[in-house]
Amino acid sequence: MNQPQHAVPWWQSGVIYHLYVRSFKDSDGDGNGDLAGILQQLDYLSETLKVDALWLSPVYPSGGIDAGYDVTDHTNLDPLFGDLSLFDRLLAEVHRRALRVILDFIPNHTSDRHPWFLASRSSREHPKRDWYVWADAQEDGSAPNNWLSHWGGSAWEWDAHTRQYYLHTFHKAQPDLNWRCQALKEAMFAVVSFWLDRGMDGLRIDSAHYILKDPALRDNPPNLYPELTAYKPLGEYDSQLHLYDRDHADTHGIYRDLRRLLDEYERLDPHHPRLMLGEVSLFDWSQWVTYYGAALDELHMPFNFGLLGAIRTAREVRQVVDAVESILPAGAWPCYVLGNHDESRIASRVGEARARIAMMLLLTLRGTPVVYYGDEIGMHDVHIPASRIQDPWELRVPGQGFGRDPERTPMQWDKSTHAGFCQANALPWLPLAEDAKECNVASQLADASSMLTLTRSLIHLRHSSTALTVGSYSSFSQVPEGCLVYERSGPHERWLIALNFTNEEQFIRLAEGSHGYLVLSTHLDRQGAVDLSVLSLRANEGCLIVMEIQDQRVHLS
Structure with a gap:
């Protein structure tokens, strides 16, 4: 390889x-x-x-x-x-x-315990005030807008000392920084x-x-x-x-x-x-x-x-x-x-x-x-x-x-x-x-x-193969429902990856007369030459197959 x-x-x-x-x-x-x-x-x-x-x-x-x-x-x-x-x-x-x-x-x-935020919330006039997102309340005293926090509730927290809201996309103890500053x-x-x-x-x-x-x-x-x-x-x-x-x-x-x-x-x-x-x-x-x-x-x-x-x-x-x-x-x-x-x-x-x-x-x-x-x-x-x-x-x-x-x-x-x-x-x-x-x-x-x-x-296989590391990707469309088959290709090698996501045996039918060598199964119990005309995949099995080097490529439909 x-x-x-x-x-x-x-x-x-x-x-x-x-x-x-x-x-x-x-x-x-x-x-x-x-x-x-x-x-x-x-x-x-x-x-x-x-x-x-x-x-x-x-x-x-x-x-x-x-x-x-x-x-x-x-x-x-x-x-x-x-x-x-x-x-x-x-x-x-x-x-x-x-x-x-x-x-x-x-x-x-x-954190709201960060020295930057402690300085920012100390006064509206502090030089670091603008390092965080602060905004005035609406006329009725409510939050500046309807934005929500990932942690639930409003994304705005009232600061009684400086009488403005600060923004927190996540927990209220995680005030948002102002990258426009x-x-x-x-x-x-x-x-x-x-x-x-x-x-x-x-x-x-x-x-x-x-x-x-x-x-x-x-x-x-x-x-x-x-x-x-x-x-x-x-x-x-x-x-x-x-x-x-x-x-x-x-x-x-x-x-x-x-x-x-x-x-x-x-x-x-x-x-x-x-x-x-x-x-x-x-x-x-x-x-x-x-x-x-x-x-x-x-x-x-x-x-x-x-x-x-x-x-x-x-x-x-x-x-x-x-x-x-x-x-x-x-x-x-x-x-x-x-x-x-x-x-x-x-x-x-x-x-x-x-x-x-x-x-x-x-x-x-x-x-x-x-x-x-x-x-x-x-x-x-x-x-x-x-x-x-x-x-x-x-x-x-x-x-x-x-x-x-x-x-x-x-x-x-x-x-x-x-x-x-x-x-x-x-x-x-x-x-x-x-x-x-x-x-x-x-x-x-x-x-x-x-x-x-x-x-x-x-x-180990990924590190040892240019195709598996940085090669191209192409997927097969004509495969049984529940299966995923794709190819990774480099200048001198091609690999076929066939994955069966079902609890039943599946048969993958590729180009007639094509062959490969099964290098690794997720079951870790088989290796050897395989006929890709009809490839058998057991329930919940994935196979990594190196293709033979030949002039005629497998047709990707």
Whole structure:
């Protein structure tokens, strides 16, 4: 097989591992994962899994309201995780192993305990007043408009001291920053430079499409079809069409400027390219694609969340992928996720058997895959007793299913007490799964049929093949209902990926007389030559097949 081309940037050819720091590995016995714990497990990441980059959930000091997304200091670390010297040591060790680190960057808001906001709310005349979004009440004293918060209720909070409302798209303890203020913009760009100067390899931009709103503060219109506008409707929030409180056209100018900052670092050090990866949870692809920039001069990759809901059926998956492929401008590169810290785990959403198909899909599509920690061993959602709930969102409205603790539970390393996450006499910050003694890294490394074995094999094949890494994508239309078949092609090789999303055996009929070699099945129990005239797929089976090199290509209908 051909080795991936060296000219391809690392973020395009690599596999990103989404690491929830508090749940990965506890090094000091306090029941919380930390940076030293990541250091202890670098061999697993670099040698066992062989991922290419680690995206770390927020590690900044915070107000404790939203799992680190309510930042109180942008240029320091929460003592829960370590300090800056430990971060520098981790970064050096990561780079020594040819890995990269991506940090969360949270531009939409800060904590209400951040020194900037404390100054801003101290007086209408304070120089930092304009660093946040403040507005007068309407004549009757009500909020400036009808905008809603993701956390429920109005997005405006009254400040009795200065007698104005401030905007909070999320929790009221997360006031929105005002990116129309030049001084604020410069301060936030300085934060980015602080981390780039330390050697950080990339930014994952949180809530990227929220940072600029309508300056006229117009009301949002009602949403008559909420089920069509979001993957996972959020009740009251999705009762509106969010035309004016997010995705403002001026947002793109901010990201062009930020991209220029990163490009300048790369110009000064061409061997250290930096990544801008953005959380853009828009499902109108014509809107979503604009975050690449008209000249591909904004985000390197906006996350594509389309598969989160589509993974239920082959037809929906193909519709999402084909739609994205058709709208991407030349040179743009997709980025797919199937799970993250805000979503129910893939094994819980689709079941263990289909989670294996999902992993084959994620690691063979054209685009950069992001693997959520624990999905490589098939971790599932964990029931959290009421007394152990940590997520403030769930504590605020218990029993509504918005809690995110079930998908954030500790990593399962071995069959020891607390699954090797922390010392036996410690209390993990969240409870572990009841099956952690069976479902863990150590057990699956010894099992040739395990989910971890499958994941490792897929990552190895992806790294060893130019076609699977950066090759083209074409899907087959004439296949049985419930199946997805597509081809990845490079200059010297072609691969066929055939996925059966049903509980019954299916037969894929391709061109007469065509053959291939089945390299990997999700069942991990067969290899060898196959006749592609009629390819048999067992229930919930995916197959990765290398095609014979021949003059006549398989016809894509």
